[in-house]
Amino acid sequence: MGTDERVSPLKNFVAGGFGGACLLLAGHPLDTIKVRLQTQPKASCGQYVLYTGAYDCFRKTVSKEGILGLYKGMGAPLAGVAPMMAINFFGFGLGKQLQQTDPGKPLTNTQIFLSGSLAGFFTTVVVAPGDRIKCLLQVQSSSGELKYTGPLDCAVRLYKQQGIRSVYKGTVLTIIRDVPSNGLYFLTYEYLKNFLTPNGQSVSQLSTPNILLAGGIAGILNWTIALPPDVLKSKFQTAAEGKYRGLLDVLRTLLREEGPKGLYKGFNAVFLRAFPANAACFFGFEVALKQLNSLAPGW
Numbered sequence: 001m002g003t004d005e006r007v008s009p010l011k012n013f014v015a016g017g018f019g020g021a022c023l024l025l026a027g028h029p030l031d032t033i034k035v036r037l038q039t040q041p042k043a044s045c046g047q048y049v050l051y052t053g054a055y056d057c058f059r060k061t062v063s064k065e066g067i068l069g070l071y072k073g074m075g076a077p078l079a080g081v082a083p084m085m086a087i088n089f090f091g092f093g094l095g096k097q098l099q100q101t102d103p104g105k106p107l108t109n110t111q112i113f114l115s116g117s118l119a120g121f122f123t124t125v126v127v128a129p130g131d132r133i134k135c136l137l138q139v140q141s142s143s144g145e146l147k148y149t150g151p152l153d154c155a156v157r158l159y160k161q162q163g164i165r166s167v168y169k170g171t172v173l174t175i176i177r178d179v180p181s182n183g184l185y186f187l188t189y190e191y192l193k194n195f196l197t198p199n200g201q202s203v204s205q206l207s208t209p210n211i212l213l214a215g216g217i218a219g220i221l222n223w224t225i226a227l228p229p230d231v232l233k234s235k236f237q238t239a240a241e242g243k244y245r246g247l248l249d250v251l252r253t254l255l256r257e258e259g260p261k262g263l264y265k266g267f268n269a270v271f272l273r274a275f276p277a278n279a280a281c282f283f284g285f286e287v288a289l290k291q292l293n294s295l296a297p298g299w
């Protein structure tokens with residue numbers, strides 16, 4: 001009790017970047033398994049499939065390639081996720097700082113939600129073009145036709161062909177996806193942290209399992225409300241020019257062609273990964289923040 005709860009956006013930035021790296025360390029193996037299962041060739045009759053399921057894929061990958069086999073291709077997402085989480089926690093810290101009048105007084109739930117939403121706006125600046133490029137590259141490899149040689153080539157071509165608007169295509173959907181879900185993400189985390197703290201103790205002494213639990217649930221809730229706009233966004237960003245007349249048209253077309261369950265495509269893979277990844281993210285964040293606080297208390 002009585003600890004100084006002053007927030008430092010700068011420390012949040014550094015600790016958030018570390019949290020982002022932890023998110024990938026925990027989440028990437030599941031992503032590798034997901035992609036290997038998604039892309040394994042169909043067995044023709046009389047042949048065995050390579051992997052019978054997630055666990056089988058895990059076992060075979062580790063026994064053939066070692067643990068590092070699960071971490072293949074992590075460089076590119078690491079270069080994106082760590083800065084993204086740094087900006088995210090920075091925005092969250094800034095939002096809290098702007099609304100905090102007295103360091104001894106905790107923020108209200110609304111203020112925490114708004115701080116998380118502000119952070120969602122900040123990340124949109126890098127996430128919207130990042131997702132546009134990522135989605136275009138992801139669908140081109142599954143359709144077999146190679147239009148772009150890599151992320152940079154894709155960015156340059158979009159820019160040359162139709163200008164910055166094309167690079168930022170899907171920004172409104174990114175905002176719809178990330179602003180409220182990010183508010184809920186941080187609110188869930190802070191709320192659960194308080195809820196799990198025994199009476200009379202300080203939140204800053206919360207045990208590791210409880211931090212992991214709060215972070216994991218925050219990640220699941222984020223995805224639960226972010227997934228429907230995410231599905232729409234991926235469709236919009238990868239559609240041929242002029243296919244949709246607007247955002248509502250994307251929704252209408254999806255509901256007509258696939259029904260409401262189309263909004264929760266890829267549900268299992270995503271949820272399996274959200275818990276451990278976000279548990280690790282918040283845990284990494286808290287550990288790094290504690291270190292920074294003891295190294296540079298005045299910042």
Ligand SMILES: *[C@@H]1O[C@H](CO)[C@@H](O)[C@H](O)[C@H]1NC(C)=O
Nearest residue numbers: 181185219222223226227230
């Ligand atoms: C929240 O969910 C969206 C999903 O669409 C995802 O892009 C974003 O990275 C998630 N945020 C966090 C902090 O996990």
